[in-house]
Amino acid sequence: MTDGKPKTKDRVLADLLAQPGQYLSGDQLAADLAISRESVWKAVKSLQKDGHRIVSKKKTGYAYLSSDHVDEQVVDAYLEQLSAGQQGFDTIQVFDDIGSTQTYAKDYLAVHPAANPAIFTARTMGAGYGRRGRAFFAPKDKGLYVSLSLPINPDKAVVASLLTTSAASVIAQVLEETFDGLDVSLKWVNDLIVKGHKVGGIITEAVFDMETQQYNALVLGFFVNVLPADYPAEIEQKAMAVLDDPKQLVDWNFLLAQLILALVKMNEDYQDGHYLADYRKRSFLIGQEVSLQVGSDLLVGTVTGISDQAGLELRLTNGEKKILYAGEVTKVKLHENLNL
Template identity: 30%
Template structure:
């Protein structure tokens, strides 16, 4: 109950910005005493919100926490008119693992699980995803699409393209999608996507899409190997970003992107998104799969989202999976 009240208070403070919110009117609307309102305000201050209190004027929100905050994030989600179920964990083993547990327990979907810290983050091909920094966002979208597996082939690409679009349109972040699931800028990784599904004979029953996005991390705390190949949005922008606002915007965009994918309306935008945010078009790359290394020039993707590469002999081959390494660095982003 206390958490619900805090969410309502934060939402009211955000709506009142940049003005003041009357303590008495807030107490009346929440059916609480002025003393109780002050206690909740003090709690929120202790949790990192800067709130100014002026006699006969009320309360004013000056600034929000620099890390993910459950009440602030949920208030932002209400502001974005997001109605999906939402769970937040200060720390968890993995949001994708928690999504699997939630599905096993029969959770309603869509569900979004977010965390400020992961102890066992997962990447593609069983790799570990370094996710111990509270300045980042780790989240999983949980769905039960009940669609034929053949319809899901471009799902991860579409979701990655939409996240790129949101980060560019709302935060002017010059990200591109490196097939099949990395968001990159200036040749360095900013975010990764991991899609996991439970498939019956004729339909995709359960679907989890996990995202790890580097926002305001202190890169000095990263292992040297990761600093060489990854960066953060704040590093790209030269300033810290509002992580709760950004998280809410990405959740809203992700849920809307899923709806568009399920009803098929995404198809009218897919090609334009792909040409705008594809980091590999015309690039010379090495694709590594279980057959070894394959060198050639990227020509695009097919209808199923598989990568098309022309090798040195001029033959175009199709790759459903593999790690892509670029020979000359990523092309610059163009608006």
């Protein structure tokens, strides 16, 4: 939000957000904010034009339902409500358009180390990237594109493999709890899969402090394709959205708040590996023959499991057994469209 005195429409929105889904009369809003009923009406019209779904009922008032886009004020209010005010954030920044939230987050945190988590998200991105620097398509208001900084606890080890797989499990759980009938599986190490197509991905990076010669933050980047879009030709057979109906209403800010709080909680205790049981259950690679690119080497074998450190357990065609913590599954015998 901008500095200085809040706009009238932002004050009206804040009042409505205090009780989302509940009606507040125009008289009550006017009294709360010491403005006229006409000012309330104008503010509501402006908010509706901005994409906030606010309904009105004669002799009852106005109620906030949701927004058609990620909004800083709304997600901040939901984070406050869902955490009962117990979870603080150093900054919450929402961009209409940006090159990459991940790049921005790392640059920002290098100058502004965060004691609490920090959120960087955008309605669209022009230069988003995933693992191995691969670019991805981020159509406006069709998905969530997020970078979340997670402070490093000096008393706990950072286990990158467990962090990424635990985050994948948590995101899958929240999506299934949000959308009825959804079934999310996982492709090692970081891809979210629905009906054999990729709907999201995760990247974990660290911010290094040159002065202290230590890492001062982790940046967990993730995207989720929520609504269908016109995907570029090179990925249209591989990518998909969580929902089939492009007109389905999505409570973007409530979903984002749920994901953020679940990931922040996950960061507190993922090191003990207790998210692995769910990750293994969701992994469709176990028991499958795969091709795995590791550097310049192409390995072919059968996935026998996920190790306690989230490595891929592979039995090569010559019988040799390996546990891999790096590499990319480029082909699965039953899912040849997953080369993303």
